[in-house]
Amino acid sequence: MTGTRKIHVLIVDDDPLTRLMASEALRESGYTSVEAEDGLRALALFDSERPDLVLLDVMMPRLGGFDVCQHLRARPEGQLVPIIMLTGLDDGESVERAFQVGATDFISKPINWTLLRFRIRYVLRSAQVMQELVRNKESLSSAQRIARLGSWEWFVTEDRVQRSAQYYRLFGQQPESFGERMEAVLDHVYKPDRPMVQAALKGAAKGLGYQLTYRVVWPDGSVRTVLETAEPAEGGVDLLLEGSVQDITEQVDTQRRIRQLAYFDPLTGLPNREFFRESLLSAVARCLRNDSRCAVMVLDIDRFARINDSLGPERGDQVLQVIGHRLRESMGDRTPAEPAGGGGLPRLKVARLAADEFGVLVSDVGPVDEVIEVAYRLLDVVRAPIRVPGQEITLAARVGVAMMPEHATEADALLKAAETALNRAKRSTGEQVALFSEEMKVAAFLRFTLEGDLRRAIGEEELQVVYQPIVDLNGPRIAKVEALVRWAHLARGTVPPPEFISLAEETGMIVPLTRAVIEQVCSDIVHMGDALPPDFRVSVNLSGVNFMDPQLIPTIRAVLGAAQVPPSRIEFELTETVLMRDLDYATTTLAQLREMDIRVAVDDFGTGYSSLAYLRRLAVNTLKIDRSFIGELHDSQGLAIVEAVIGLARSLGMDVVAEGVETPAQLEVLRERGCHLIQGYLFARPMSRQALLQLLAGGAAVLPQRAALRPD
Amino acid sequence: MENNKKMLDTASSPLAPQLAACGQPEVVLDLAVLMSLPGVSQRRDAPVLKRLLGIFVVETSRSVGLLQAALEHGDREQVGRLAHRMKSSALAIGALHLGTEARRLDSSLKAGSPLDPADGGIIAAAWRDARQALLDEGLLGADELRSIEASIGS
Numbered sequence: 080m081t082g083t084r085k086i087h088v089l090i091v092d093d094d095p096l097t098r099l100m101a102s103e104a105l106r107e108s109g110y111t112s113v114e115a116e117d118g119l120r121a122l123a124l125f126d127s128e129r130p131d132l133v134l135l136d137v138m139m140p141r142l143g144g145f146d147v148c149q150h151l152r153a154r155p156e157g158q159l160v161p162i163i164m165l166t167g168l169d170d171g172e173s174v175e176r177a178f179q180v181g182a183t184d185f186i187s188k189p190i191n192w193t194l195l196r197f198r199i200r201y202v203l204r205s206a207q208v209m210q211e212l213v214r215n216k217e218s219l220s221s222a223q224r225i226a227r228l229g230s231w232e233w234f235v236t237e238d239r240v241q242r243s244a245q246y247y248r249l250f251g252q253q254p255e256s257f258g259e260r261m262e263a264v265l266d267h268v269y270k271p272d273r274p275m276v277q278a279a280l281k282g283a284a285k286g287l288g289y290q291l292t293y294r295v296v297w298p299d300g301s302v303r304t305v306l307e308t309a310e311p312a313e314g315g316v317d318l319l320l321e322g323s324v325q326d327i328t329e330q331v332d333t334q335r336r337i338r339q340l341a342y343f344d345p346l347t348g349l350p351n352r353e354f355f356r357e358s359l360l361s362a363v364a365r366c367l368r369n370d371s372r373c374a375v376m377v378l379d380i381d382r383f384a385r386i387n388d389s390l391g392p393e394r395g396d397q398v399l400q401v402i403g404h405r406l407r408e409s410m411g412d413r414t415p416a417e418p419a420g421g422g423g424l425p426r427l428k429v430a431r432l433a434a435d436e437f438g439v440l441v442s443d444v445g446p447v448d449e450v451i452e453v454a455y456r457l458l459d460v461v462r463a464p465i466r467v468p469g470q471e472i473t474l475a476a477r478v479g480v481a482m483m484p485e486h487a488t489e490a491d492a493l494l495k496a497a498e499t500a501l502n503r504a505k506r507s508t509g510e511q512v513a514l515f516s517e518e519m520k521v522a523a524f525l526r527f528t529l530e531g532d533l534r535r536a537i538g539e540e541e542l543q544v545v546y547q548p549i550v551d552l553n554g555p556r557i558a559k560v561e562a563l564v565r566w567a568h569l570a571r572g573t574v575p576p577p578e579f580i581s582l583a584e585e586t587g588m589i590v591p592l593t594r595a596v597i598e599q600v601c602s603d604i605v606h607m608g609d610a611l612p613p614d615f616r617v618s619v620n621l622s623g624v625n626f627m628d629p630q631l632i633p634t635i636r637a638v639l640g641a642a643q644v645p646p647s648r649i650e651f652e653l654t655e656t657v658l659m660r661d662l663d664y665a666t667t668t669l670a671q672l673r674e675m676d677i678r679v680a681v682d683d684f685g686t687g688y689s690s691l692a693y694l695r696r697l698a699v700n701t702l703k704i705d706r707s708f709i710g711e712l713h714d715s716q717g718l719a720i721v722e723a724v725i726g727l728a729r730s731l732g733m734d735v736v737a738e739g740v741e742t743p744a745q746l747e748v749l750r751e752r753g754c755h756l757i758q759g760y761l762f763a764r765p766m767s768r769q770a771l772l773q774l775l776a777g778g779a780a781v782l783p784q785r786a787a788l789r790p791d
Numbered sequence: 792m793e794n795n796k797k798m799l800d801t802a803s804s805p806l807a808p809q810l811a812a813c814g815q816p817e818v819v820l821d822l823a824v825l826m827s828l829p830g831v832s833q834r835r836d837a838p839v840l841k842r843l844l845g846i847f848v849v850e851t852s853r854s855v856g857l858l859q860a861a862l863e864h865g866d867r868e869q870v871g872r873l874a875h876r877m878k879s880s881a882l883a884i885g886a887l888h889l890g891t892e893a894r895r896l897d898s899s900l901k902a903g904s905p906l907d908p909a910d911g912g913i914i915a916a917a918w919r920d921a922r923q924a925l926l927d928e929g930l931l932g933a934d935e936l937r938s939i940e941a942s943i944g945s
Contacts, residue, residue, distance in 0.1 A: 096850060167875075189883040
């Protein structure tokens with residue numbers, strides 16, 4: 080019945096005169112028509128022509144008008160089509176019958192054609208309204224189906240409920256099996272949610288609306304989440320409530336996934352740092368309210384990077400999963416990772432804060448001793464051997480502890496305090512558990528200010544490069560020097576190198592710092608010029624951060640190029656841990672350095688887990704025996720290690736340098752074992768460029784402990 | 792009279808009310824009705840008018856013959872059906888007298904009255920009048936009428 084298509088009318092009458100007149104009348108009104116002379120023909124034409132309206136005579140041979148009307152109404156497409164019956168003028172019986180069989184209207188014969196035209200317009204208009212109504216109802220129903228929205232009406236007084244078809248579908252039920260009364264819904268509600276729904280219905284029976292999220296159980300046992308809204312209907316004498324139910328399972332799942340991603344560590348399934356912080360916030364608020372205490376512990380696994388390096392990151396991940404699980408078990412943290420129905424944050428106990436750092440929150444704690452005891456229990460948990468395919472590994476950890484209200488009364492400060500305590504524990508050799516103290520707070524503050532100071536000091540006079548000679552006993556002569564950086568802090572005096580180097584590594588400042596050192600070294604080499612022996616090298620330390628810096632090689636080229644210092648004057652020292660972290664990368668980078676004629680020494684050799692096979696693969700020229708082994712030379716085991724390293728270096732065709740040589744006895748042992756490159760206070764402390772120049776000018780004669788330098 | 796009123800209300804003939812009020816017999820052919828039929832629009836030369844009248848003549852002359860035969864045979868049902876049909880078409884076309892007679896017959900049969908063989912003559916006479924009126928008005932030519940009637944073998 081659109082504006083573009085003409086209204087098409089089916090005329091059904093056995094009288095050709097009436098048909099002709101009717102079709103003329105319709106043509107005059109701008110309609111098209113098709114004629115049927117009997118009932119059977121009418122049905123056939125209806126199906127093929129799909130008319131917008133039917134003019135239907137009552138008295139016809141074969142199939143009468145009433146039967147035709149009934150047949151049309153029985154067709155889906157005939158339910159709404161307007162049917163006007165042509166009845167006898169004085170035939171009240173026919174009019175009544177026409178109404179019963181579903182005719183839309185009637186007009187009596189002889190037909191008043193003017194009246195018929197008007198009647199057709201009226202009938203078409205109401206048919207259109209009717210069809211729109213039906214379409215709206217259909218689109219509403221399909222919208223409800225798409226939105227998985229079911230609706231109900233509850234006539235409270237009679238406890239009669241009208242539920243939409245979609246409503247039943249939301250429960251996976253058929254209308255027959257659902258139950259009649261309002262309370263019937265409870266049978267389909269997930270048991271733990273029943274009291275909540277029941278209470279809501281109780282209120283609703285008194286006319287109180289509600290909005291409720293609850294879970295329903297389908298006949299197949301699956302559980303879905305729905306959102307129900309109910310409110311009393313306006314007007315009316317008896318209480319009527321209207322409600323809608325929507326399936327929000329997907330939304331809830333999505334929210335849960337988002338939460339999972341935002342708040343949980345995908346590797347261990349533990350809450351992440353953000354979740355830990357938020358839990359801490361509410362825990363702190365609770366403590367303040369209840370005047371109770373809580374503690375935060377931060378646990379860090381010792382040298383975890385080494386696990387990744389030696390066993391591969393996959394095994395490392397497995398180890399972290401095991402540790403996470405154990406910590407949770409140990410703390411009795413059995414709350415599910417996420418409560419099924421959403422809701423608030425569970426009372427978290429263990430979280431993963433960073434790569435190998437776990438946070439533990441202990442609420443309502445007793446005295447400090449108790450907390451420390453818990454910390455040691457956690458250490459035991461970490462220490463228990465972990466079986467990975469092929470071997471069993473044993474880990475150690477450090478714990479930093481901070482308590483509220485003693486150390487902080489605010490969540491972030493409390494966590495920071497625990498981390499400060501952890502850093503202390505990590506820096507000390509023996510202490511595995513450190514309790515935060517005021518002194519640490521001061522130190523932490525100093526460290527913070529130090530960071531700013533260091534940033535400023537890089538490239539300035541405050542940072543000085545000094546040189547410690549490495550003496551070749553076969554000369555004797557100074558074979559090379561190790562460049563070391565010293566910080567003469569304007570206000571604090573000398574800052575110990577381990578302190579500011581680790582600070583620089585943590586903050587990334589090590590990159591500009593190292594560049595500044597290389598620049599200074601180059602400048603000094605240029606200054607010393609011909610005073611340097613031909614094969615003399617200056618050794619510069621590179622940290623792991625430097626080594627992994629993609630700009631490392633370009634930077635070296637640029638700095639050496641700018642200062643016009645030949646690369647053959649330079650040696651870099653790297654710890655074996657750094658080299659072993661990513662062997663492919665190390666192999667490539669060392670090959671590039673070798674190509675430039677820069678030598679590489681492995682620093683602190685023996686403390687890491689070098690694989691001999693890899694050591695051979697890498698373009699390494701020198702092994703430096705760690706000072707800790709030199710200090711144990713008097714011990715047979717210490718001696719054995721040093722002998723092994725010397726033997727290894729010799730077999731791989733590498734030089735070997737002994738660091739930290741302080742006594743003639745140590746020197747003697749080393750010399751006897753064939754180690755002739757010696758670094759240590761025995762010969763020289765780190766010195767300025769000027770002092771080095773003097774020493775070089777004076778030759779071996781200037782070296783102290785001359786007696787020790789007797790040639791063999 | 793009651794029936795007449797009803798008919799006049801819907802037949803919308805300008806003459807009919809006065810005639811009915813005077814108690815005079817209905818006009819044989821109400822031209823106002825005929826000329827107001829759909830597609831005619833007061834035009835005597837409207838092609839639809841020719842077709843309408845052609846159909847009317849064919850249908851009516853056949854019905855009149857059948858009705859007389861049915862009366863002779865005492866076929867009450869057939870008489871009723873034919874009278875009903877004739878009533879409709881005659882009134883629709885404006886042949887008021889024929890229509891009224893057909894309706895009277897239809898109604899009396901519905902009311903249970905016995906068949907009256909005299910009705911055959913009354914209906915036939917009314918049809919003759921109507922037929923003559925069409926000729927008189929020049930709406931149908933004599934030859935035209937004869938050829939139509941010949942085609943149906945009446």
